[in-house]
Amino acid sequence: MARTIVVIGSGAAGMTAASTARRTDPQARIALVTEDEHIAYSPCVIPWVLEGRTTWDDIVMHDPEYYRRERDIDVRTLTKVTSVDLDSGVLVAGEEKIGFDSLILATGGNVFIPPIPGKDLKGVHVVRTVNDGKAIEAGLQGVEDVAIIGAGVIGLEMALAMVELDKEVTVVEMMDQVVPRILDSDLASQLRTYLEQKGVRFIMGSPIKSVNGDTAVESVTVGDESFPCGMVIFSTGVRANLELPNQMGLEIGSLGGVRVSPSMQPYRRGRLVPNVYICGDVVQCESAVVAGPTMSQLGSSAVRQGRVAGMNAGGGSSTHEGVASPWVSVIGDLQVAGTGISSGLASYYGMDVVTGTGTGHTRARYYPGGSPMTVKVIAEKSSGRLLGAQMIAGEDVTGRINWLSAAIIEKVSVWDFISRYENAYCPPTSMVRDVAFSAMEDLASKI
Amino acid sequence: MARTIVVIGSGAAGMTAASTARRTDPQARIALVTEDEHIAYSPCVIPWVLEGRTTWDDIVMHDPEYYRRERDIDVRTLTKVTSVDLDSGVLVAGEEKIGFDSLILATGGNVFIPPIPGKDLKGVHVVRTVNDGKAIEAGLQGVEDVAIIGAGVIGLEMALAMVELDKEVTVVEMMDQVVPRILDSDLASQLRTYLEQKGVRFIMGSPIKSVNGDTAVESVTVGDESFPCGMVIFSTGVRANLELPNQMGLEIGSLGGVRVSPSMQPYRRGRLVPNVYICGDVVQCESAVVAGPTMSQLGSSAVRQGRVAGMNAGGGSSTHEGVASPWVSVIGDLQVAGTGISSGLASYYGMDVVTGTGTGHTRARYYPGGSPMTVKVIAEKSSGRLLGAQMIAGEDVTGRINWLSAAIIEKVSVWDFISRYENAYCPPTSMVRDVAFSAMEDLASKI
Numbered sequence: 086m087a088r089t090i091v092v093i094g095s096g097a098a099g100m101t102a103a104s105t106a107r108r109t110d111p112q113a114r115i116a117l118v119t120e121d122e123h124i125a126y127s128p129c130v131i132p133w134v135l136e137g138r139t140t141w142d143d144i145v146m147h148d149p150e151y152y153r154r155e156r157d158i159d160v161r162t163l164t165k166v167t168s169v170d171l172d173s174g175v176l177v178a179g180e181e182k183i184g185f186d187s188l189i190l191a192t193g194g195n196v197f198i199p200p201i202p203g204k205d206l207k208g209v210h211v212v213r214t215v216n217d218g219k220a221i222e223a224g225l226q227g228v229e230d231v232a233i234i235g236a237g238v239i240g241l242e243m244a245l246a247m248v249e250l251d252k253e254v255t256v257v258e259m260m261d262q263v264v265p266r267i268l269d270s271d272l273a274s275q276l277r278t279y280l281e282q283k284g285v286r287f288i289m290g291s292p293i294k295s296v297n298g299d300t301a302v303e304s305v306t307v308g309d310e311s312f313p314c315g316m317v318i319f320s321t322g323v324r325a326n327l328e329l330p331n332q333m334g335l336e337i338g339s340l341g342g343v344r345v346s347p348s349m350q351p352y353r354r355g356r357l358v359p360n361v362y363i364c365g366d367v368v369q370c371e372s373a374v375v376a377g378p379t380m381s382q383l384g385s386s387a388v389r390q391g392r393v394a395g396m397n398a399g400g401g402s403s404t405h406e407g408v409a410s411p412w413v414s415v416i417g418d419l420q421v422a423g424t425g426i427s428s429g430l431a432s433y434y435g436m437d438v439v440t441g442t443g444t445g446h447t448r449a450r451y452y453p454g455g456s457p458m459t460v461k462v463i464a465e466k467s468s469g470r471l472l473g474a475q476m477i478a479g480e481d482v483t484g485r486i487n488w489l490s491a492a493i494i495e496k497v498s499v500w501d502f503i504s505r506y507e508n509a510y511c512p513p514t515s516m517v518r519d520v521a522f523s524a525m526e527d528l529a530s531k532i
Numbered sequence: 533m534a535r536t537i538v539v540i541g542s543g544a545a546g547m548t549a550a551s552t553a554r555r556t557d558p559q560a561r562i563a564l565v566t567e568d569e570h571i572a573y574s575p576c577v578i579p580w581v582l583e584g585r586t587t588w589d590d591i592v593m594h595d596p597e598y599y600r601r602e603r604d605i606d607v608r609t610l611t612k613v614t615s616v617d618l619d620s621g622v623l624v625a626g627e628e629k630i631g632f633d634s635l636i637l638a639t640g641g642n643v644f645i646p647p648i649p650g651k652d653l654k655g656v657h658v659v660r661t662v663n664d665g666k667a668i669e670a671g672l673q674g675v676e677d678v679a680i681i682g683a684g685v686i687g688l689e690m691a692l693a694m695v696e697l698d699k700e701v702t703v704v705e706m707m708d709q710v711v712p713r714i715l716d717s718d719l720a721s722q723l724r725t726y727l728e729q730k731g732v733r734f735i736m737g738s739p740i741k742s743v744n745g746d747t748a749v750e751s752v753t754v755g756d757e758s759f760p761c762g763m764v765i766f767s768t769g770v771r772a773n774l775e776l777p778n779q780m781g782l783e784i785g786s787l788g789g790v791r792v793s794p795s796m797q798p799y800r801r802g803r804l805v806p807n808v809y810i811c812g813d814v815v816q817c818e819s820a821v822v823a824g825p826t827m828s829q830l831g832s833s834a835v836r837q838g839r840v841a842g843m844n845a846g847g848g849s850s851t852h853e854g855v856a857s858p859w860v861s862v863i864g865d866l867q868v869a870g871t872g873i874s875s876g877l878a879s880y881y882g883m884d885v886v887t888g889t890g891t892g893h894t895r896a897r898y899y900p901g902g903s904p905m906t907v908k909v910i911a912e913k914s915s916g917r918l919l920g921a922q923m924i925a926g927e928d929v930t931g932r933i934n935w936l937s938a939a940i941i942e943k944v945s946v947w948d949f950i951s952r953y954e955n956a957y958c959p960p961t962s963m964v965r966d967v968a969f970s971a972m973e974d975l976a977s978k979i
Contacts (some may be wrong), residue, residue, distance in 0.1 A: 415960040452586060
């Protein structure tokens with residue numbers, strides 16, 4: 086008899102898991118249940134839709150009917166799963182009970198909003214779904230000042246989008262640098278300077294105290310300062326959505342995500358849960374860089390995990406390996422990217438590291454249209470093993486960060502990189518020796 | 533006493549070797565002798581100077597005086613080394629005898645011109661030095677039709693430069709595809725179609741028979757066809773310049789370059805030659821992809837080899853590892869790149885391979901400004917080990933080919949790549965799952 090697979094969640098993890106399960110088991114009955122109204126879109130693009138570079142219609146690539154017709158996947162939107170009974174294999178979705186043989190949990194995460202006064206006022210927003218984006222768009226009318234709470238990559242992308250829309254923008258960050266945790270302070274300061282030149286104001290090193298207003302946002306208080314604003318956007322990081330995992334009794338890891346095996350199965354009372362798979366922002370997976378867990382929480386990681394979950398749920402066999410979590414963000418004319426761990430995170434792990442920095446260009450120096458490029462690399466002092474890399478340039482950082490990410494997951498040392506790795510060269514696309522090598526040589530000279 | 537290091541050749545290999553030797557041994561006396569008039573430039577940029585995107589002055593980054601002043605390197609241009617006596621450690625450069633403790637040979641290569649009638653007529657050119665480029669520029673006045681002999685990357689870059697200068701361009705290629713040997717025929721055909729749309733005419737599968745004219749080029753004969761042209765540019769591949777190596781009795785490898793050890797030392801009568809190092813287009817090095825030798829002959833490879841030669845000549849210690857030779861070429865709006873071996877070369881080696889192709893975009897599909905991207909990957913059928921990768925897109929191929937090159941030198945299989953490798957994602961710079969993965973999955977599905 087055909088197996089029934091139910092997927093909960095329609096983000097990158099859930100959609101990928103459902104499609105992969107279908108490819109793996111053409112006979113299965115597959116249903117996907119989601120609270121979201123829209124499916125098959127990338128929430129990462131919301132800042133650019135707001136800027137007007139593309140449209141809400143364009144970014145939603147498929148509707149439920151497409152999945153029903155093309156992939157025989159029964160997609161139910163605007164439907165909340167309120168309980169899952171693992172023993173009987175039945176879940177409650179809206180008013181309906183659905184039986185399942187295999188279950189894929191891709192319930193994602195929620196933006197963490199600190200419990201401060203005024204957090205529920207009209208004009209307070211998050212950036213998570215198309216509808217969040219549309220609400221911001223609608224709410225912006227007549228608003229002149231926008232406060233962005235949290236200077237992570239989404240916060241900074243939103244800050245720049247607001248600048249492009251001629252708003253006065255203040256970014257509030259509790260830590261003393263932008264993109265804390267994943268970017269080193271020197272590159273962070275380069276990025277912040279750029280945003281300041283674009284007109285963004287920063288209040289650093291202070292948490293937000295309150296959002297003030299009668300029924301709608303009128304001002305924000307940070308430390309001793311209050312400043313007026315008509316909209317507040319929280320981009321304060323994503324926490325795993327543990328409502329269902331907790332109800333199901335799944336084990337939660339030390340970083341706040343659901344613990345998973347390499348097969349993407351969760352644990353309950355110390356044992357793998359049979360026929361249940363979990364993927365995306367809700368999970369805590371293994372790091373490829375340090376021994377131990379990490380929260381990857383990237384769209385690309387969700388797809389990678391969704392593939393493994395979907396393949397296993399469909400009766401195939403696949404494992405999820407440790408991650409370096411390469412990421413890239415585009416902030417105006419700058420592209421910033423990173424992989425592995427930052428100096429700060431290494432210090433958190435008690436690791437003694439050495440860093441190297443290289444500066445150069447994305448193209449040959451004399452070739453028009455290129456931009457300056459800074460590459461920073463981080464290695465373990467005792468072994469020279471590469472642990473992390475970061476870069477800022479005007480173009481072409483994505484492939485380069487994937488490249489350095491490969492070196493990190495292959496556990497090569499800085500000397501190994503210098504002697505074995507190669508770069509392609511053409512004056513309009515690179516220097517004859519890529520800037521990555523300058524960074525590696527700078528690092529090697531310090532060990 | 534300070535050692536004397538003499539470098540012969542001022543290409544990327546020679547200049548890098550001299551500078552690295554200086555960094556390694558601050559006390560050494562270092563001289564560099566070259567037949568070229570200009571030093572410290574990239575011949576790869578010549579097509580774009582001719583197009584007018586940059587200038588001859590801009591591409592020559594330093595003059596001999598700079599090297600004398602900044603690096604204490606005595607550069608002698610327009611000087612030919614006519615003989616080297618290894619036993620006494622003396623060479624003849626122009627009229628002068630120079631003694632050396634260590635010698636670095638970076639004599640490069642010459643464009644191979646087939647021994648056909650008319651090859652020495654006025655209007656016949658090669659693309660190798662700044663002066664070659666200036667001669668083309670001067671010779672183009674009044675010329676309407678240009679024949680490019682050889683459809684390798686330099687030939688195609690030159691063809692497009694000539695189109696940009698409103699010339700009628702015919703490319704003559706002996707093989708039946710453009711970029712033979714290093715590009716697979718399907719990607720080659722995509723590239724050729726693009727150039728045809730730009731107005732380039734191709735005569736494929738026929739070698740050039742003669743260049744015709746009285747004192748200057750008037751026409752070219754290929755097979756049974758003769759067509760008028762005012763200039764002929766040979767881009768028929770580079771042969772190692774073996775004049776000095778032969779005079780010195782160095783061993784020549786099966787591919788026509790000088791055999792080298794990992795320390796970049798040549799052999800004579802079966803033994804390593806002490807205190808002599810050789811680097812750049814003149815050498816035959818080891819492949820990282822197949823067991824055996826390869827001719828890398830890339831600017832980036834010359835720099836990599838020059839570093840090893842210079843470090844060792846300066847009393848340091850470094851080795852040159854096998855190469856995958858990633859390359860990239862920009863041809864109008866297209867960027868084409870490759871690494872490792874092509875299907876054709878694998879077949880030459882008697883290897884049974886499987887290929888996979890992925891198509892997608894350089895950015896999220898809906899994000900403006902991106903371009904289609906094709907990625908092809910080649911793996912050994914028995915093991916799934918990646919042997920080569922190629923790609924064509926409108927942007928951002930350089931970092932991506934470095935990334936795939938890393939996977940190839942790490943000898944990962946296609947399954948390994950799919951389960952362990954990751955890509956960074958941001959809608960303006962990539963798809964959520966990079967096209968490389970589609971190619972890998974296509975390949976995996978065929979094994």
